[in-house]
Amino acid sequence: MIKIENVEKIYAKGTAKEVVALKHINLHINKGEIFGVIGLSGAGKSTLIRMVNLLERPTSGRVLVDNKDLTALDSKALRQARKSIGMIFQSFNLLSSANVYDNIAFPLRLDNDYSEDFIKTRVQELLALVGLSDKAAMYPSQLSGGQKQRVGIARALASNPKVLLCDEATSALDPQTTNSILQLLLELREKLDLTIVIITHQMEVVKECCDRVAVIDGGTILELGDTLDLFTDPKQQLTKTLVSAAVRRGLPELLRHTEIVKEYRDGDKAVVELLFLGPKADAPVIVEVAALCNVKISILAGSIDHIRKEPFGLMVVEIGGNKEKIQNAIKELEARVHKVEVLGYDRRQQLAELD
């Protein structure tokens, strides 16, 4: 649906203030996909999303939306093409001088093709879609942030776009409101067959609804993959840092002040992180493996979370036994859970004595 081909963006080119915001980006976003873009401040996220509707023109490269090369269009054709690409913003950008009804009718009135009767029907339809049917006569200043963003969404959808761009659309909202907006986006994707691009620094947003995610840094795509893979198995350091905001990994608090060593010595217990995915997340794996391999497994920390509705469990356990048994247990665990990572070895004896 969206193809970004070899796109480069240099601001203030040829001057002393030259900034290379995007470096030869290639990106394909599929139809019906919810695609997330994350990265640190100044990484080029906004620049990238603004390439998709050409609010910012690439210095070189092509941008295709629905197989149409936007960079080749003249300004009139581009304005027409933009009508099939909706956009919502962090600061909502609603007209304060117009009520909810007129804000949503705004894009429809840009063409003189629609009668006020048609517009009325359409606006009411959109109001119902975003759950604001009773707010048509209100002014934006009388609405809450979440309601304002709903108006923004209704407005962006007025001309039946195929693509919806969201630039930090939930960043100004509290977690609960953020969630309700995300649920709305998921619902709209199903109903309207939308392709959605989400830029955000809120990992929760990505976790909740993105199918794939790109991490961008310094104007390049550092890492790109399925949300689940990116969250459970990040490759790059930056991705790990970003992802850790939503999924805490590594040693639990309980072992913060304990020496965990890298080398195994007789009598040590292995500290292992287990990652469960999908329906397996609640299988009695621990008990099973402990019995099978004749090891002692104690649970140090555990949490159950979900990534795009998919249950996702993280557990840190300690496995006690001799070297062979421990290795065997790890092998058995690997066969049963998504990922097993040995974090190190614990030399203390107390824990064993405890149980």
Next chain:
Amino acid sequence: MTAVSNWLSSINFAQIGQLLYSSSLQTLYMVIVASIITFMLALPLGVFLLVTSKGNFYEMGFINRIIGAVVNALRSLPFVVLMVAIMPITVFIVGTRIGTTAAIIPLIVGTVPFTARLFETSLRTVSSGLVEAAQSMGASSYQIVRRVLIPEAMPELIQNCTITVIVLISNSAMAGMIGGGGLGDLALRYGYMRFRLDIMIATVIVLIIMVQLVQMLGDYLSSKFDHR
């Protein structure tokens, strides 16, 4: 006490009323016509100065700087000087350099640059995010001006109009001195040259009332358009 009552009884209210009435009409005529034409010219000029400025959506740096320089030059002239300086132009347009209609030309030339700058400043307060949102919906530059910038800045634009009308009232009094008629002329002829304190005071009162009414109307309209 007797001095004051003597003075009061000597006032010819009928005469003052007559003079005030015709002078006020002349002032109103000058101010209203000049206001309307000023708004019509200053709004496009203000919009032009804004949208063609650096970083804006219709950037035309060079032309913007030239027009901006002309506007600033006109603004830096005191009204009295301007009035005299543009007399040839006045004669060319109106056919005469004396009279109420002739006074309208310097009034307009004097206020358009000033008002255009006020309009520009007000339009500039509209957030660039709104412009961007409109662009993302496929709005043309004209539609952005017409449906975003002007409606969003309406409360400020109305306040700018209020200021403009008040400046025009004040300038029209000055224009009166070169034969434009109106309240300024009345005050000058009777109050200054004939020492008619009563007429002087009456003129002052009428001017104050005019300005107050304009301000009140402006405040009312401005708040009516303000939904923030």
